[in-house]
Amino acid sequence: MGKRGFRAAILHCLADPAVAGDAAWEYFADGLLVVADGKVVAVGDYTDLMSSKSASNSIAACAVVDYRDKLIVPGFIDTHIHYPQTDMIGAYGAQLLDWLESYTFPEEAKFADESHARDVAERFLNELMRNGTTTALVFGTVHPQSVDAFFQAAQQRQLRMIAGKVLMDRNAPENLRDTAEQGYTESKAQIQRWHGKDRLLYAVTPRFAPTSSREQLDKAGELLQEFPDVYLHTHLAENEAEIAWVAELFPESENYLDVYEHSGLLGQRSVFAHGVHLCDSSCERLAATNSVVAHCPTSNLFLGSGLFPLRRLQQHGVRVGLGTDVGAGTSFSMLQTMGEAYKVQQLQGESLPALEALYLATLGGAKALSLDHCIGNFKAGKEADFVVLDLAATPLLASRTAQCRTIQETLFVLNTLADDRAVAATYILGEQAQFN
Structure with missing residues (x-):
């Protein structure tokens, strides 16, 4: 399979936000995820990756799936x-x-x-x-x-x-x-x-x-x-x-x-x-x-x-x-599960930021299963399992996410209001999963 790019807002964790703070995650408002043979080749800003100065010819020339109104996160x-x-x-x-x-x-x-x-x-x-x-x-x-x-x-x-x-x-x-x-x-x-x-x-x-x-x-x-x-x-x-x-x-x-x-x-x-x-x-x-x-x-x-x-x-x-x-x-729904995890902490006088919840559901889960060498985020060489989230999947979600000023706010709204309707596509090894 040749290289393909997926253009969207892209968010993934590099470490635990509870430990590493803002250094624990990367967000590209207009990002590109490049995949080949079921593995991640690169992730970054769309313009940077597609420019002739920074991209290899194969990345600059790869076919691009346009999800510009969506958010891509790891599976x-x-x-x-x-x-x-x-x-x-x-x-x-x-x-x-x-x-x-x-x-x-x-x-x-x-x-x-x-x-x-x-x-x-x-x-x-x-x-x-x-x-x-x-x-x-x-x-x-x-x-x-x-x-x-x-x-x-x-x-x-x-x-x-x-x-x-x-x-x-x-x-x-x-x-x-x-x-x-x-x-x-x-x-x-x-x-x-x-x-x-x-x-x-x-x-x-x-x-x-x-x-x-x-x-x-x-x-x-x-x-x-x-x-x-x-x-x-x-x-x-x-x-x-x-x-x-x-x-x-x-x-x-x-x-x-x-x-x-x-x-x-x-x-x-x-x-x-x-x-x-x-x-x-x-x-x-x-x-x-x-x-x-x-x-x-x-x-x-x-x-x-x-x-x-x-x-x-x-x-x-x-x-x-x-x-x-x-x-x-x-x-x-892991989105709903993240939202309930927030509530469980609220009842104990604690807080669970949305990015930390995402970490637990992605890279943290991979680390818990000793699989972070192959899944959990978009580091080059990892298996290309990812989810395309629709921020306007329902009228309420669309109106609410339109008011969000940061990716943290958007993610928290997803954890609070979203469910399977927000999953526009699920990709396994870079190929869209088919399900009834």
Whole structure:
């Protein structure tokens, strides 16, 4: 594929704005993103890049797609989501443990049927693309075929996705339980089949401590030892009743996180969803092991789980990503998720600037998933996954963004008012994604 340019307002992060301030981001009011063979070649001011003095002949001569009334940002990165819960999003009236029993487990039982899994995987990926999400860390179900269906659909779309089969050998319906040995064997086969194939990566996925025996958690730790570049994906300290249950099930452990650490599950590619109720010692251990917490604001609010202490975790040095947590999360839109993250901080007397929220949803998410070498911003050589945002997607959005004086104001309005309607196009490896 020859070089192509995309002309638009362009915004991306180079570092964390909470640390680096204005040096953390670049904005080009009339910018050009140059792409070739699925990778970023250059990004900068349109006039500068296209001038004969500063541009190579190939850039100056490249075909240009004109999005001058739009804003281009890197593809959004969702660090925690459940594809089997697509059809139960918005299920009414329960907190975490009741919600699992009433809605989640019956829905996930349907994924024993691979044709059902394929159907949901296609619709799930369509929703991600429609909302501008180009990479996600994804739960499957206990059924290996649920992971096969997901990875097959993602591979066809050339997506960078991470997923895994759920491990769950107790405290769940019989038709959703495996055994410690079965979970190990099936996960190992999935790793060997899918991890590192095209843009796909595997996550060892115990649902959460209450539904895995110590033996199963230890077997998960064995997988991480055997395959040190795979991920660990689970839940942590989401709900106070859940935490009390973990204390009853694992009385020998100091706290919830210690249950996982005892089995060797902490590390650079270990992502723990929620972390709403963490003690200082847990924050210190997460930081010391370079582990990650995925902040899921719409889910925490919907289930009444609590308010995520973002600043506290950052002060401890814990890496944080942003997740939708569909189906407890109420939207596939990372724009809406950024807006809810702002509100969660407001309720705690803290602030979340729009550029920092964008960082969490792009480069911060890439760093959380140890993928910032290949995605997250528009540095030359990175994979060209990006989103074209329409600032006039609705009459209200058009009138409101017209009043904005800075890109920070515009971005905050997008986080507050925009949804999938604002996504004019999603590009995967420089090619526009097709979705229904």
